Amino acid sequence: LRHIALNLLKQEKTAKGGLHAKQLQAAWNNDYLCKILAVGI
Template sequence: MELLTQNTDKWAGLRSIGVVESVRRIGDKITIATRYYLNSFISNAEKLAMAVRSHWSIENNLHWVLNVAFNEDDCPVHKDNAPENLVRLRQISLNLLSQEKTAKIGVKNKRLKAAWDNKYLAKVLGI
């Protein structure tokens, strides 16, 4: 209890703690995952569920774009810090390509266009 009273300033924005238990069934295999959330809002089950779904929707959409535009799932790099470094570079690239509005094509095609056209690459990079 002493630990909680010593560090109260670090938890000034904490309004609620939530727990979500997810059950996933693939064929005959069932897995259960429990996730805990520290919230800056006063929560009830409906509000927490909406926040969690919103978070995972953003995550899933981002992963889908990264996989389609950059073939992220097919990357053979799995050693040391290289996978995380490449993820960050892909995310930066995705942000830059998404901000470029003159070409009315998808992210994957913008990426290819930037690879083929140095002028377009300079425009994407803002130089």
């Protein structure tokens, strides 16, 4: 499950920054989290 989440974060190209920054943004911002999950669908 962790690998799936990391792959989705890597595919998401709208936010600048590294993988860790994207993880933090997804944890803080539900809209961004939904956007990442929508990429996987």
